[in-house]
Amino acid sequence: MATVVLQARGLEKTYRVGEIDIHALRGVDFELSDGEFVVLLGPSGSGKSTLLNILGGLDVPTRGTVHFLDHDLTVANDAALTRYRREHVGFVFQFYNLIPSLTARENVALVTDIADNPMKPEEALALVGLSTRLDHFPSQLSGGEQQRVAIARAIVKRPALLLCDEPTGALDAETGRLVLQAIDRVNRELHTTTAVITHNAPIASMADRVIRLQDGQIGQxxxxxxxKRPEELTW
Ligand SMILES: Nc1ncnc2c1ncn2[C@@H]1O[C@H](COP(=O)(O)OP(=O)(O)O)[C@@H](O)[C@H]1O
Ligand SMILES: [Mg+2]
Structure with missing residues:
Protein backbone atom coordinates (compact mmCIF):
# COMPACT_ATOMS: atom_id res chain seq x y z
CA MET A 1 0.00 0.00 0.00
CA ALA A 2 1.27 3.44 -0.90
CA THR A 3 1.67 5.96 1.91
CA VAL A 4 -1.21 8.38 2.31
CA VAL A 5 0.31 11.84 2.09
CA LEU A 6 -2.83 13.91 2.47
CA GLN A 7 -6.02 12.88 4.18
CA ALA A 8 -9.19 14.94 4.61
CA ARG A 9 -12.08 13.76 6.74
CA GLY A 10 -15.58 15.24 6.93
CA LEU A 11 -14.60 18.54 5.35
CA GLU A 12 -17.26 21.21 5.37
CA LYS A 13 -16.87 24.78 4.27
CA THR A 14 -19.63 27.32 4.71
CA TYR A 15 -19.30 30.88 3.45
CA ARG A 16 -21.57 33.46 5.02
CA VAL A 17 -22.57 36.12 2.51
CA GLY A 18 -24.92 38.65 4.08
CA GLU A 19 -27.80 36.62 5.46
CA ILE A 20 -27.08 33.58 3.32
CA ASP A 21 -24.95 30.52 4.08
CA ILE A 22 -23.25 28.99 1.06
CA HIS A 23 -22.26 25.38 1.64
CA ALA A 24 -19.24 25.04 -0.64
CA LEU A 25 -18.17 21.67 0.83
CA ARG A 26 -20.63 19.30 2.50
CA GLY A 27 -18.70 16.47 4.09
CA VAL A 28 -15.78 15.60 1.84
CA ASP A 29 -13.50 12.63 2.52
CA PHE A 30 -10.41 12.65 0.36
CA GLU A 31 -6.97 11.15 0.27
CA LEU A 32 -3.89 11.39 -1.87
CA SER A 33 -1.21 8.69 -1.89
CA ASP A 34 2.48 9.21 -2.38
CA GLY A 35 3.31 9.88 -6.03
CA GLU A 36 -0.30 9.68 -7.16
CA PHE A 37 -1.76 11.83 -9.95
CA VAL A 38 -5.38 12.73 -9.25
CA VAL A 39 -7.76 14.81 -11.33
CA LEU A 40 -10.57 16.55 -9.48
CA LEU A 41 -13.36 16.95 -11.97
CA GLY A 42 -16.51 18.98 -11.48
CA PRO A 43 -18.62 21.79 -12.88
CA SER A 44 -18.06 25.41 -11.98
CA GLY A 45 -19.20 26.13 -8.42
CA SER A 46 -18.93 22.51 -7.26
CA GLY A 47 -16.31 23.36 -4.61
CA LYS A 48 -13.09 22.32 -6.38
CA SER A 49 -11.09 25.45 -5.59
CA THR A 50 -12.38 25.53 -2.03
CA LEU A 51 -11.18 21.95 -1.54
CA LEU A 52 -7.77 22.54 -3.14
CA ASN A 53 -7.20 25.71 -1.13
CA ILE A 54 -7.93 23.86 2.10
CA LEU A 55 -5.66 20.94 1.13
CA GLY A 56 -2.90 23.43 0.33
CA GLY A 57 -3.23 25.35 3.59
CA LEU A 58 -4.48 28.53 1.91
CA ASP A 59 -7.83 28.28 3.68
CA VAL A 60 -9.30 26.42 6.64
CA PRO A 61 -12.47 24.30 6.75
CA THR A 62 -15.53 25.12 8.82
CA ARG A 63 -15.59 21.52 10.02
CA GLY A 64 -13.46 18.41 9.51
CA THR A 65 -9.76 17.64 9.51
CA VAL A 66 -6.85 17.60 7.07
CA HIS A 67 -3.68 15.67 7.78
CA PHE A 68 -0.43 16.05 5.86
CA LEU A 69 1.43 12.87 6.87
CA ASP A 70 0.98 12.99 10.66
CA HIS A 71 0.50 16.77 10.90
CA ASP A 72 -3.03 17.97 11.57
CA LEU A 73 -3.36 21.15 9.50
CA THR A 74 -6.67 22.02 11.10
CA VAL A 75 -5.02 22.74 14.45
CA ALA A 76 -2.07 24.59 12.88
CA ASN A 77 -1.71 28.32 13.48
CA ASP A 78 -0.97 30.79 10.68
CA ALA A 79 2.78 30.44 11.05
CA ALA A 80 2.61 26.65 10.84
CA LEU A 81 0.33 26.80 7.79
CA THR A 82 2.73 29.21 6.11
CA ARG A 83 5.59 26.81 6.82
CA TYR A 84 3.54 23.88 5.43
CA ARG A 85 2.88 25.79 2.21
CA ARG A 86 6.45 26.98 1.87
CA GLU A 87 8.09 23.61 2.51
CA HIS A 88 5.68 21.13 1.02
CA VAL A 89 3.22 22.63 -1.48
CA GLY A 90 3.63 23.94 -5.00
CA PHE A 91 0.64 25.80 -6.43
CA VAL A 92 -0.27 26.43 -10.05
CA PHE A 93 -3.28 28.61 -10.84
CA GLN A 94 -5.16 29.50 -14.00
CA PHE A 95 -3.30 32.82 -14.18
CA TYR A 96 0.45 32.71 -14.00
CA ASN A 97 1.26 35.58 -11.61
CA LEU A 98 4.80 35.99 -12.92
CA ILE A 99 6.73 39.16 -12.13
CA PRO A 100 6.86 41.05 -15.45
CA SER A 101 10.22 42.74 -14.79
CA LEU A 102 12.02 39.43 -14.12
CA THR A 103 13.15 36.83 -16.65
CA ALA A 104 11.92 33.23 -16.57
CA ARG A 105 15.06 32.19 -14.73
CA GLU A 106 14.72 35.04 -12.21
CA ASN A 107 11.03 34.33 -11.59
CA VAL A 108 11.93 30.74 -10.69
CA ALA A 109 15.06 31.74 -8.71
CA LEU A 110 13.00 33.94 -6.38
CA VAL A 111 11.59 30.86 -4.71
CA THR A 112 14.91 29.08 -4.26
CA ASP A 113 16.08 31.66 -1.70
CA ILE A 114 13.58 30.41 0.86
CA ALA A 115 13.79 26.67 0.11
CA ASP A 116 15.87 24.01 1.85
CA ASN A 117 17.09 21.83 -0.98
CA PRO A 118 15.99 23.51 -4.21
CA MET A 119 16.86 22.51 -7.75
CA LYS A 120 18.71 24.97 -9.90
CA PRO A 121 16.24 27.27 -11.73
CA GLU A 122 17.71 26.01 -15.02
CA GLU A 123 16.96 22.42 -14.01
CA ALA A 124 13.33 23.20 -13.19
CA LEU A 125 12.91 25.12 -16.44
CA ALA A 126 14.45 22.21 -18.38
CA LEU A 127 11.89 19.84 -16.84
CA VAL A 128 9.07 21.93 -18.30
CA GLY A 129 10.81 22.21 -21.68
CA LEU A 130 11.95 25.83 -21.43
CA SER A 131 15.75 25.54 -21.60
CA THR A 132 15.76 27.88 -24.58
CA ARG A 133 13.70 30.56 -22.82
CA LEU A 134 15.74 31.20 -19.66
CA ASP A 135 16.32 34.89 -20.27
CA HIS A 136 12.94 35.72 -21.75
CA PHE A 137 10.65 38.10 -19.91
CA PRO A 138 7.00 37.07 -19.42
CA SER A 139 5.89 39.50 -22.15
CA GLN A 140 8.18 37.62 -24.58
CA LEU A 141 6.54 34.26 -23.80
CA SER A 142 3.27 32.71 -24.97
CA GLY A 143 0.56 31.95 -22.42
CA GLY A 144 1.50 28.27 -22.35
CA GLU A 145 5.18 29.11 -21.86
CA GLN A 146 4.32 31.49 -19.03
CA GLN A 147 2.30 28.73 -17.38
CA ARG A 148 5.26 26.37 -17.71
CA VAL A 149 7.46 28.96 -15.98
CA ALA A 150 4.84 29.02 -13.22
CA ILE A 151 5.08 25.21 -12.98
CA ALA A 152 8.89 25.42 -12.79
CA ARG A 153 8.51 28.00 -10.01
CA ALA A 154 6.10 25.70 -8.17
CA ILE A 155 8.37 22.64 -8.30
CA VAL A 156 11.88 24.13 -8.00
CA LYS A 157 11.76 23.66 -4.21
CA ARG A 158 10.92 19.94 -4.70
CA PRO A 159 7.54 20.07 -2.91
CA ALA A 160 5.80 16.91 -1.78
CA LEU A 161 2.55 18.17 -3.32
CA LEU A 162 1.75 19.92 -6.56
CA LEU A 163 -1.75 21.43 -6.55
CA CYS A 164 -3.02 22.86 -9.84
CA ASP A 165 -6.28 24.81 -10.13
CA GLU A 166 -7.49 24.88 -13.76
CA PRO A 167 -3.91 25.09 -15.09
CA THR A 168 -5.10 25.02 -18.71
CA GLY A 169 -8.17 27.18 -18.14
CA ALA A 170 -6.80 30.15 -20.07
CA LEU A 171 -5.13 28.13 -22.85
CA ASP A 172 -6.16 26.58 -26.15
CA ALA A 173 -6.00 22.80 -26.39
CA GLU A 174 -2.64 22.67 -28.15
CA THR A 175 -0.75 24.79 -25.61
CA GLY A 176 -2.79 23.26 -22.81
CA ARG A 177 -1.42 19.84 -23.73
CA LEU A 178 2.16 21.12 -23.39
CA VAL A 179 1.32 22.40 -19.92
CA LEU A 180 -0.22 19.04 -18.98
CA GLN A 181 2.87 17.28 -20.35
CA ALA A 182 5.01 19.38 -18.03
CA ILE A 183 2.84 18.48 -15.03
CA ASP A 184 2.83 14.81 -16.02
CA ARG A 185 6.62 14.79 -16.35
CA VAL A 186 7.07 16.36 -12.91
CA ASN A 187 4.79 13.69 -11.46
CA ARG A 188 6.67 10.86 -13.15
CA GLU A 189 10.25 12.08 -12.73
CA LEU A 190 10.12 13.76 -9.31
CA HIS A 191 7.28 11.54 -7.97
CA THR A 192 5.51 14.68 -6.83
CA THR A 193 2.03 13.84 -5.55
CA THR A 194 -0.18 15.82 -7.88
CA ALA A 195 -3.79 17.03 -7.92
CA VAL A 196 -5.16 18.85 -10.95
CA ILE A 197 -8.55 20.57 -10.90
CA THR A 198 -10.46 20.84 -14.12
CA HIS A 199 -13.99 21.09 -15.47
CA ASN A 200 -12.64 19.61 -18.69
CA ALA A 201 -13.57 15.91 -18.74
CA PRO A 202 -11.02 14.65 -21.33
CA ILE A 203 -8.15 15.75 -19.07
CA ALA A 204 -9.26 13.14 -16.53
CA SER A 205 -7.93 10.30 -18.68
CA MET A 206 -4.31 11.26 -17.93
CA ALA A 207 -4.80 10.71 -14.17
CA ASP A 208 -4.22 7.63 -12.02
CA ARG A 209 -7.53 8.40 -10.34
CA VAL A 210 -10.44 10.71 -11.07
CA ILE A 211 -12.55 12.18 -8.28
CA ARG A 212 -15.79 13.89 -9.24
CA LEU A 213 -17.13 16.76 -7.20
CA GLN A 214 -20.76 17.87 -7.39
CA ASP A 215 -22.46 20.43 -5.13
CA GLY A 216 -19.71 20.23 -2.54
CA GLN A 217 -19.76 16.45 -2.33
CA ILE A 218 -17.62 13.70 -3.77
CA GLY A 219 -19.38 11.55 -6.32
CA GLN A 220 -18.08 8.77 -8.49
CA LYS A 228 -3.52 8.52 -21.61
CA ARG A 229 -0.50 10.62 -22.43
CA PRO A 230 -1.31 14.34 -22.45
CA GLU A 231 -0.50 14.48 -26.16
CA GLU A 232 -3.31 11.99 -26.84
CA LEU A 233 -5.98 14.16 -25.22
CA THR A 234 -8.44 16.12 -27.31
CA TRP A 235 -10.85 18.78 -26.19
N1 LIG B 1 -14.90 33.52 -0.62
C1 LIG B 1 -16.14 33.10 -0.89
N2 LIG B 1 -17.21 33.72 -0.34
C2 LIG B 1 -18.46 33.28 -0.61
N3 LIG B 1 -18.76 32.23 -1.41
C3 LIG B 1 -17.74 31.60 -1.99
C4 LIG B 1 -16.37 31.99 -1.77
N4 LIG B 1 -15.57 31.16 -2.47
C5 LIG B 1 -16.38 30.28 -3.10
N5 LIG B 1 -17.69 30.54 -2.82
C6 LIG B 1 -18.85 29.77 -3.29
O1 LIG B 1 -18.65 28.42 -2.95
C7 LIG B 1 -19.06 27.57 -4.01
C8 LIG B 1 -17.88 26.72 -4.48
O2 LIG B 1 -16.91 27.58 -5.08
P1 LIG B 1 -15.54 27.06 -5.68
O3 LIG B 1 -14.85 26.22 -4.69
O4 LIG B 1 -14.79 28.26 -6.18
O5 LIG B 1 -16.02 26.15 -6.90
P2 LIG B 1 -15.26 25.67 -8.23
O6 LIG B 1 -13.80 25.89 -8.04
O7 LIG B 1 -15.63 24.23 -8.39
O8 LIG B 1 -15.81 26.49 -9.35
C9 LIG B 1 -19.63 28.46 -5.09
O9 LIG B 1 -21.03 28.53 -4.91
C10 LIG B 1 -18.99 29.81 -4.80
O10 LIG B 1 -19.80 30.86 -5.23
MG1 LIG C 1 -12.48 27.06 -9.12
Missing part, protein backbone atom coordinates in the same frame (compact mmCIF):
# COMPACT_ATOMS: atom_id res chain seq x y z
CA UNK A 221 -14.39 7.89 -8.35
CA UNK A 222 -12.60 6.13 -11.19
CA UNK A 223 -9.22 4.45 -11.31
CA UNK A 224 -7.74 4.60 -14.80
CA UNK A 225 -6.27 1.19 -15.64
CA UNK A 226 -4.30 2.83 -18.42
CA UNK A 227 -3.50 6.49 -18.43
Missing amino acids: QTVNATK
Whole structure:
Protein backbone atom coordinates (compact mmCIF):
# COMPACT_ATOMS: atom_id res chain seq x y z
CA MET A 1 0.00 0.00 0.00
CA ALA A 2 1.27 3.44 -0.90
CA THR A 3 1.67 5.96 1.91
CA VAL A 4 -1.21 8.38 2.31
CA VAL A 5 0.31 11.84 2.09
CA LEU A 6 -2.83 13.91 2.47
CA GLN A 7 -6.02 12.88 4.18
CA ALA A 8 -9.19 14.94 4.61
CA ARG A 9 -12.08 13.76 6.74
CA GLY A 10 -15.58 15.24 6.93
CA LEU A 11 -14.60 18.54 5.35
CA GLU A 12 -17.26 21.21 5.37
CA LYS A 13 -16.87 24.78 4.27
CA THR A 14 -19.63 27.32 4.71
CA TYR A 15 -19.30 30.88 3.45
CA ARG A 16 -21.57 33.46 5.02
CA VAL A 17 -22.57 36.12 2.51
CA GLY A 18 -24.92 38.65 4.08
CA GLU A 19 -27.80 36.62 5.46
CA ILE A 20 -27.08 33.58 3.32
CA ASP A 21 -24.95 30.52 4.08
CA ILE A 22 -23.25 28.99 1.06
CA HIS A 23 -22.26 25.38 1.64
CA ALA A 24 -19.24 25.04 -0.64
CA LEU A 25 -18.17 21.67 0.83
CA ARG A 26 -20.63 19.30 2.50
CA GLY A 27 -18.70 16.47 4.09
CA VAL A 28 -15.78 15.60 1.84
CA ASP A 29 -13.50 12.63 2.52
CA PHE A 30 -10.41 12.65 0.36
CA GLU A 31 -6.97 11.15 0.27
CA LEU A 32 -3.89 11.39 -1.87
CA SER A 33 -1.21 8.69 -1.89
CA ASP A 34 2.48 9.21 -2.38
CA GLY A 35 3.31 9.88 -6.03
CA GLU A 36 -0.30 9.68 -7.16
CA PHE A 37 -1.76 11.83 -9.95
CA VAL A 38 -5.38 12.73 -9.25
CA VAL A 39 -7.76 14.81 -11.33
CA LEU A 40 -10.57 16.55 -9.48
CA LEU A 41 -13.36 16.95 -11.97
CA GLY A 42 -16.51 18.98 -11.48
CA PRO A 43 -18.62 21.79 -12.88
CA SER A 44 -18.06 25.41 -11.98
CA GLY A 45 -19.20 26.13 -8.42
CA SER A 46 -18.93 22.51 -7.26
CA GLY A 47 -16.31 23.36 -4.61
CA LYS A 48 -13.09 22.32 -6.38
CA SER A 49 -11.09 25.45 -5.59
CA THR A 50 -12.38 25.53 -2.03
CA LEU A 51 -11.18 21.95 -1.54
CA LEU A 52 -7.77 22.54 -3.14
CA ASN A 53 -7.20 25.71 -1.13
CA ILE A 54 -7.93 23.86 2.10
CA LEU A 55 -5.66 20.94 1.13
CA GLY A 56 -2.90 23.43 0.33
CA GLY A 57 -3.23 25.35 3.59
CA LEU A 58 -4.48 28.53 1.91
CA ASP A 59 -7.83 28.28 3.68
CA VAL A 60 -9.30 26.42 6.64
CA PRO A 61 -12.47 24.30 6.75
CA THR A 62 -15.53 25.12 8.82
CA ARG A 63 -15.59 21.52 10.02
CA GLY A 64 -13.46 18.41 9.51
CA THR A 65 -9.76 17.64 9.51
CA VAL A 66 -6.85 17.60 7.07
CA HIS A 67 -3.68 15.67 7.78
CA PHE A 68 -0.43 16.05 5.86
CA LEU A 69 1.43 12.87 6.87
CA ASP A 70 0.98 12.99 10.66
CA HIS A 71 0.50 16.77 10.90
CA ASP A 72 -3.03 17.97 11.57
CA LEU A 73 -3.36 21.15 9.50
CA THR A 74 -6.67 22.02 11.10
CA VAL A 75 -5.02 22.74 14.45
CA ALA A 76 -2.07 24.59 12.88
CA ASN A 77 -1.71 28.32 13.48
CA ASP A 78 -0.97 30.79 10.68
CA ALA A 79 2.78 30.44 11.05
CA ALA A 80 2.61 26.65 10.84
CA LEU A 81 0.33 26.80 7.79
CA THR A 82 2.73 29.21 6.11
CA ARG A 83 5.59 26.81 6.82
CA TYR A 84 3.54 23.88 5.43
CA ARG A 85 2.88 25.79 2.21
CA ARG A 86 6.45 26.98 1.87
CA GLU A 87 8.09 23.61 2.51
CA HIS A 88 5.68 21.13 1.02
CA VAL A 89 3.22 22.63 -1.48
CA GLY A 90 3.63 23.94 -5.00
CA PHE A 91 0.64 25.80 -6.43
CA VAL A 92 -0.27 26.43 -10.05
CA PHE A 93 -3.28 28.61 -10.84
CA GLN A 94 -5.16 29.50 -14.00
CA PHE A 95 -3.30 32.82 -14.18
CA TYR A 96 0.45 32.71 -14.00
CA ASN A 97 1.26 35.58 -11.61
CA LEU A 98 4.80 35.99 -12.92
CA ILE A 99 6.73 39.16 -12.13
CA PRO A 100 6.86 41.05 -15.45
CA SER A 101 10.22 42.74 -14.79
CA LEU A 102 12.02 39.43 -14.12
CA THR A 103 13.15 36.83 -16.65
CA ALA A 104 11.92 33.23 -16.57
CA ARG A 105 15.06 32.19 -14.73
CA GLU A 106 14.72 35.04 -12.21
CA ASN A 107 11.03 34.33 -11.59
CA VAL A 108 11.93 30.74 -10.69
CA ALA A 109 15.06 31.74 -8.71
CA LEU A 110 13.00 33.94 -6.38
CA VAL A 111 11.59 30.86 -4.71
CA THR A 112 14.91 29.08 -4.26
CA ASP A 113 16.08 31.66 -1.70
CA ILE A 114 13.58 30.41 0.86
CA ALA A 115 13.79 26.67 0.11
CA ASP A 116 15.87 24.01 1.85
CA ASN A 117 17.09 21.83 -0.98
CA PRO A 118 15.99 23.51 -4.21
CA MET A 119 16.86 22.51 -7.75
CA LYS A 120 18.71 24.97 -9.90
CA PRO A 121 16.24 27.27 -11.73
CA GLU A 122 17.71 26.01 -15.02
CA GLU A 123 16.96 22.42 -14.01
CA ALA A 124 13.33 23.20 -13.19
CA LEU A 125 12.91 25.12 -16.44
CA ALA A 126 14.45 22.21 -18.38
CA LEU A 127 11.89 19.84 -16.84
CA VAL A 128 9.07 21.93 -18.30
CA GLY A 129 10.81 22.21 -21.68
CA LEU A 130 11.95 25.83 -21.43
CA SER A 131 15.75 25.54 -21.60
CA THR A 132 15.76 27.88 -24.58
CA ARG A 133 13.70 30.56 -22.82
CA LEU A 134 15.74 31.20 -19.66
CA ASP A 135 16.32 34.89 -20.27
CA HIS A 136 12.94 35.72 -21.75
CA PHE A 137 10.65 38.10 -19.91
CA PRO A 138 7.00 37.07 -19.42
CA SER A 139 5.89 39.50 -22.15
CA GLN A 140 8.18 37.62 -24.58
CA LEU A 141 6.54 34.26 -23.80
CA SER A 142 3.27 32.71 -24.97
CA GLY A 143 0.56 31.95 -22.42
CA GLY A 144 1.50 28.27 -22.35
CA GLU A 145 5.18 29.11 -21.86
CA GLN A 146 4.32 31.49 -19.03
CA GLN A 147 2.30 28.73 -17.38
CA ARG A 148 5.26 26.37 -17.71
CA VAL A 149 7.46 28.96 -15.98
CA ALA A 150 4.84 29.02 -13.22
CA ILE A 151 5.08 25.21 -12.98
CA ALA A 152 8.89 25.42 -12.79
CA ARG A 153 8.51 28.00 -10.01
CA ALA A 154 6.10 25.70 -8.17
CA ILE A 155 8.37 22.64 -8.30
CA VAL A 156 11.88 24.13 -8.00
CA LYS A 157 11.76 23.66 -4.21
CA ARG A 158 10.92 19.94 -4.70
CA PRO A 159 7.54 20.07 -2.91
CA ALA A 160 5.80 16.91 -1.78
CA LEU A 161 2.55 18.17 -3.32
CA LEU A 162 1.75 19.92 -6.56
CA LEU A 163 -1.75 21.43 -6.55
CA CYS A 164 -3.02 22.86 -9.84
CA ASP A 165 -6.28 24.81 -10.13
CA GLU A 166 -7.49 24.88 -13.76
CA PRO A 167 -3.91 25.09 -15.09
CA THR A 168 -5.10 25.02 -18.71
CA GLY A 169 -8.17 27.18 -18.14
CA ALA A 170 -6.80 30.15 -20.07
CA LEU A 171 -5.13 28.13 -22.85
CA ASP A 172 -6.16 26.58 -26.15
CA ALA A 173 -6.00 22.80 -26.39
CA GLU A 174 -2.64 22.67 -28.15
CA THR A 175 -0.75 24.79 -25.61
CA GLY A 176 -2.79 23.26 -22.81
CA ARG A 177 -1.42 19.84 -23.73
CA LEU A 178 2.16 21.12 -23.39
CA VAL A 179 1.32 22.40 -19.92
CA LEU A 180 -0.22 19.04 -18.98
CA GLN A 181 2.87 17.28 -20.35
CA ALA A 182 5.01 19.38 -18.03
CA ILE A 183 2.84 18.48 -15.03
CA ASP A 184 2.83 14.81 -16.02
CA ARG A 185 6.62 14.79 -16.35
CA VAL A 186 7.07 16.36 -12.91
CA ASN A 187 4.79 13.69 -11.46
CA ARG A 188 6.67 10.86 -13.15
CA GLU A 189 10.25 12.08 -12.73
CA LEU A 190 10.12 13.76 -9.31
CA HIS A 191 7.28 11.54 -7.97
CA THR A 192 5.51 14.68 -6.83
CA THR A 193 2.03 13.84 -5.55
CA THR A 194 -0.18 15.82 -7.88
CA ALA A 195 -3.79 17.03 -7.92
CA VAL A 196 -5.16 18.85 -10.95
CA ILE A 197 -8.55 20.57 -10.90
CA THR A 198 -10.46 20.84 -14.12
CA HIS A 199 -13.99 21.09 -15.47
CA ASN A 200 -12.64 19.61 -18.69
CA ALA A 201 -13.57 15.91 -18.74
CA PRO A 202 -11.02 14.65 -21.33
CA ILE A 203 -8.15 15.75 -19.07
CA ALA A 204 -9.26 13.14 -16.53
CA SER A 205 -7.93 10.30 -18.68
CA MET A 206 -4.31 11.26 -17.93
CA ALA A 207 -4.80 10.71 -14.17
CA ASP A 208 -4.22 7.63 -12.02
CA ARG A 209 -7.53 8.40 -10.34
CA VAL A 210 -10.44 10.71 -11.07
CA ILE A 211 -12.55 12.18 -8.28
CA ARG A 212 -15.79 13.89 -9.24
CA LEU A 213 -17.13 16.76 -7.20
CA GLN A 214 -20.76 17.87 -7.39
CA ASP A 215 -22.46 20.43 -5.13
CA GLY A 216 -19.71 20.23 -2.54
CA GLN A 217 -19.76 16.45 -2.33
CA ILE A 218 -17.62 13.70 -3.77
CA GLY A 219 -19.38 11.55 -6.32
CA GLN A 220 -18.08 8.77 -8.49
CA GLN A 221 -14.39 7.89 -8.35
CA THR A 222 -12.60 6.13 -11.19
CA VAL A 223 -9.22 4.45 -11.31
CA ASN A 224 -7.74 4.60 -14.80
CA ALA A 225 -6.27 1.19 -15.64
CA THR A 226 -4.30 2.83 -18.42
CA LYS A 227 -3.50 6.49 -18.43
CA LYS A 228 -3.52 8.52 -21.61
CA ARG A 229 -0.50 10.62 -22.43
CA PRO A 230 -1.31 14.34 -22.45
CA GLU A 231 -0.50 14.48 -26.16
CA GLU A 232 -3.31 11.99 -26.84
CA LEU A 233 -5.98 14.16 -25.22
CA THR A 234 -8.44 16.12 -27.31
CA TRP A 235 -10.85 18.78 -26.19
N1 LIG B 1 -14.90 33.52 -0.62
C1 LIG B 1 -16.14 33.10 -0.89
N2 LIG B 1 -17.21 33.72 -0.34
C2 LIG B 1 -18.46 33.28 -0.61
N3 LIG B 1 -18.76 32.23 -1.41
C3 LIG B 1 -17.74 31.60 -1.99
C4 LIG B 1 -16.37 31.99 -1.77
N4 LIG B 1 -15.57 31.16 -2.47
C5 LIG B 1 -16.38 30.28 -3.10
N5 LIG B 1 -17.69 30.54 -2.82
C6 LIG B 1 -18.85 29.77 -3.29
O1 LIG B 1 -18.65 28.42 -2.95
C7 LIG B 1 -19.06 27.57 -4.01
C8 LIG B 1 -17.88 26.72 -4.48
O2 LIG B 1 -16.91 27.58 -5.08
P1 LIG B 1 -15.54 27.06 -5.68
O3 LIG B 1 -14.85 26.22 -4.69
O4 LIG B 1 -14.79 28.26 -6.18
O5 LIG B 1 -16.02 26.15 -6.90
P2 LIG B 1 -15.26 25.67 -8.23
O6 LIG B 1 -13.80 25.89 -8.04
O7 LIG B 1 -15.63 24.23 -8.39
O8 LIG B 1 -15.81 26.49 -9.35
C9 LIG B 1 -19.63 28.46 -5.09
O9 LIG B 1 -21.03 28.53 -4.91
C10 LIG B 1 -18.99 29.81 -4.80
O10 LIG B 1 -19.80 30.86 -5.23
MG1 LIG C 1 -12.48 27.06 -9.12
